[in-house]
Amino acid sequence: MKNLICSSVIMLATTAPAQNGAIRYTEFDLENGLHVILHEDRSTPIVCVSVMYHVGSKNEDPTRRGFAHFFEHLLFEGSANIGRGEFSKHVEKAGGVLNANTTADRTYYFEVLPSNQLELGLWLESERMLHAKVDQKGVDTQREVVKEERRQRYENQPYGSILIDVLDRAYTVHPYRWPTIGFMEDLNAASESDYQAFYKGYYVPNNAVLVVAGDIDPTRARELVSRYFKDIPRGADVTQPVVEEPPMHGEKRDIVHDRIQLPAVVLAYRIPPTGSADFYAVDLVNRLLSTGNSSRLSTALKDQQQKAIATGAFSLPFEQGGLAIMYAIANAGVEAGALEQAMLAEVSRIQNEGVPKEEFAKLMAQLEMENVQDRARIAGIASDLARCHMLLGDTRLVNTEIDRYLALTPEDLKRAASTYFTGNRVVLHYLPMSQKQP
């Protein structure tokens, strides 16, 4: 009863965030180096507890490609206090959901729970950070599960190998050259010492950011965070690999025969690191090409020329320089060559003619809308807070990153298109198997 009174008194002290206002948060470091971000939003009685570790596939040994993602699977297996299979049970029994994902740069774990279960989320994530445990059955099973994940998402899917094929040709020395899902033979080769080294080296508080967002009292949350995380020992300093990828000289062109009916064309260009000034300009070029039905690729390739049934352009926002990837899937009877020409013509048009004011205003209106939509879910806000802190180096960007887009001019787009969408690129034609010459 006392408990109930205590917490309800605390609840009164909160206010709802002002509409359209900034995302308010507090942040601090524990002594062990764990960075903590708290965000209060009482509109729904749920809480998101998440941890982002600054480790991804770019930290992998080249003979253990896919290890970071595989390891993510293993970290659901349990801890010194949580038996195999119990981790998810604790969450689901509490009415929550959990998941994780891995990219080239970071690994992200999260639970969304009813807000009275905040402490459970902290206990689980602190157990994962303090003394995760995996038995042989877990290792063997998850290795097979990851193989099936690879088959499902990359191998048994038309055009499923695009990302793998592009990365392999866009980079020559950087670990970005292999995909996060990795390769089966490398996962087969992984042994106990790999697990130990990875956990000890990267899963340390000084390499992580903890975000607690939602229906919380920040003061109480701060105390609870401290209780659960302060005794986790700091690890050795983590150094991120710094690999100097030489510039692409010219074009890498290839044909990939796939189990597909319609040809596809993929173009990829190297772009500057996520968060850098030009990254936003390049990203806006991608948006110009692909966001909305009136986008350049959709209008020209699908509506006017009827050369494609699907088009897209997006940025891979890597820390050490990612890619702009453009793709189109051909309408029946359209050759890959003609499709490529049509895509390149759209790039040239930006480079030569720039972007009319009205169209530029459209891009800004779309950004404004997206910025609002991104705030609809507490889990989305939590991951954005973690991203801004860890990959952009400044949590404040959760509110101000949009300004970097809004500050751009039509001239910036033209310049970015000319600077980065050059002849130094990867060009892949995906053709049906039946077109393969014996």
Next chain:
Amino acid sequence: MSTSQTNSRRLASLKGICAATGLFLPFLMNAQIDRTLPPVPAPAPIVNIGEHKTFTLPNGLRVIVVENHKLPMVGVQLRFDIPPMSQGNQVGFVEMMGDLLTHGAGNRSKAQIDQDVDRLGAQLSANSEGVYASVLKKHLEALLPIMADVATAPTFPSDELAKAKKRTLSEVQQRKDDPSAIGEAVGRSVTYGRSHPYGEVATERSIAQVNEQQLKAYHAKFFRPEKGYLVFVGDITEKEAKALAKARFGDWKPAQKYTVVDEDGKQTIEGIGEVRFLEKPAIPRGPRRVIIVDRPGAAQSVIRVGFPLNLQPKDVRALSAQVMNTILGGGVFNAQLMQNLREDKGWTYGSHATLDADRFNGHFHTSANVRTAVTDSAIAETIKEIERMRTTRVSPEELDLAKRFMAGSFARSLEDPRTIARFALNTYLNELPKDHYATYLKRLEAVTAEDVQAAAEAFLHPDNAVILVVGDKRKLLHRLEPLSWATNPVVTELDHNGEFFVEQFEPVRDRTAQQVLDAHIAAIGGREAIGRIKDMRMQLSTEMKDMPLEIVQWYGPDGLFRSTVKSNGSVMREEAYDGQRAMRSDSQGVVELEDADLGDLQFNGHPVPEVRYGPNVERMVLAGRTTVDGKPVYKVHIVLATGGSAGDYFEISSGLKLRRVEQRSVDGRAVTIITDYSDYQPAGGVLFPRMITQTGGPAGELVMKVEAIDLNTGLKPAFFATNLPERKVEEYIEPEEENPLEPTPDGVKDE
């Protein structure tokens, strides 16, 4: 169970500490945490379901408003209550009508609509049931006229229809190589049936039938105010919504009277023709059966086990059915299918169950992508789990987890104000009690293990399940046959459109079947070299269910034949043909082989049966050009004198035979046997395959390696004696008529 006991113990001690200190925060700072147990939750928060307001315009359009000012955004949808109908031979026109709503409306072209929507930073989409939009509050007034035009005044320009048909044809074509899309489309089709509104699949043929008239007629008939719901969600008041609804939709009148459908579900709609509405929901029936869509060389099989259900959202059992489905395979990671197939076996990235309560016709299906080698095991385990739900009461722990998870999901879903609107819309469309969602958590809490089992008994029908596999037929067929209770055929092969599979051939006009056969005979050494083989002994080795087998076959003059199958030196099976009669001897005893079995031995009783196709083959047809494992081949369809039939695949470049496909009857069940030949090497100047792989027979997959070939050792006729007892030789036996319903392997029918 143990966890909740420990929790309550700890809760008691916590209360003690809290009372003693009288303050919450100091306690936190001083306390040592016990890591060995999960923390005790604080008191559960109260879940508030937001409210909706509703009013009806004079033209019958019902407006629903959910006010939520957290974000400066408004969602709008205009949704129509339309009964599902069969589209017959023009399947796809209803979906295309939905797609084309945004491709010209009022006096705007598609390009203008796209530009006007994007300029506002808004999103606008449409389908055959309505129109949906999201927009910043400040642009709402500007967006609504576009949305109103799209919903009430689409123009269906003919050039846009032509483009859409072309695009849709490409998409249908693309499905051929998209296992998940095949699983979805064919899955619906085999669950509900091909002529059911939910089971129809658009094909190249049906898309070609779509015309402007149908689209216009459908829109005029079903997009009408008195069947519509206009929903506003977000940063808007009831007053604002009322003004906007009146201004944009107040004058909207339906084009024609809404007529009631006849008793038999048929109705003639001008511009469309006769249509059939769903008369009665499909229900689970027929024996458990297996459907395969072939994906040669696929890395995984897509598997779905399902059946239709007569389960409506307003059914009082719908909630316990959802709890049951959650425990079996819905949503939670701790569901039985996920735990069994993924966490225990490592066979899949995920396995799920879906139980869909639908006001017209619900359904159930499980789905998983599994590697080829475990396909049959994964299906067997899936059915086992479904059966277990029916026969075994779920544990209190499982029930508790599912209920708490569902309660949590309910609370989480309320984060999105559109949920409230969805609740309101569902309440109207599905005729739910007014307090359906208000009482949801209470009703959920009351679901018992008995209710769950009762729901499993009512809504899980493993005996009537349709098992769909999208995967490598050659590797799977024999493994799938035991899972099917159907007999004719045991496993049905469909194509990517859910139609009966018909092998596709490019026509060949520059040669005949006989010429293809002659080229094959020439390629392996020629008739002369083959003619020099008077007798032959061929020794093969293989493994059957991990048991090594030695097979020896003797071919004598004039088609005499004998074979033995040995395991560890002892003969398990023996066959002989003495030129008149044939026998088989195995653990069951000795039997005389007659009819088709005799025909088989007569047909195959030669080292190179192809040279004797003349007398043994009734008819030979060059079906055309196709591929086997990516290699271009000719297929020759042969009908044996004894009535059986087979398909032979000859590689175009080499002339070698790569495959034979036959349909045989095993214990009264029609099964397909596929034999692949490779590694051709010469013996006596004639090329023989040294690797023979056979699937589809009762033995499963047999990989046979030719160990030795001995030619012309002087085998005598006595060696082929059958030693069968004398019997009266009958004058003439009429060959049995082939069952006309039984499909031949490639759709070519016997005369």
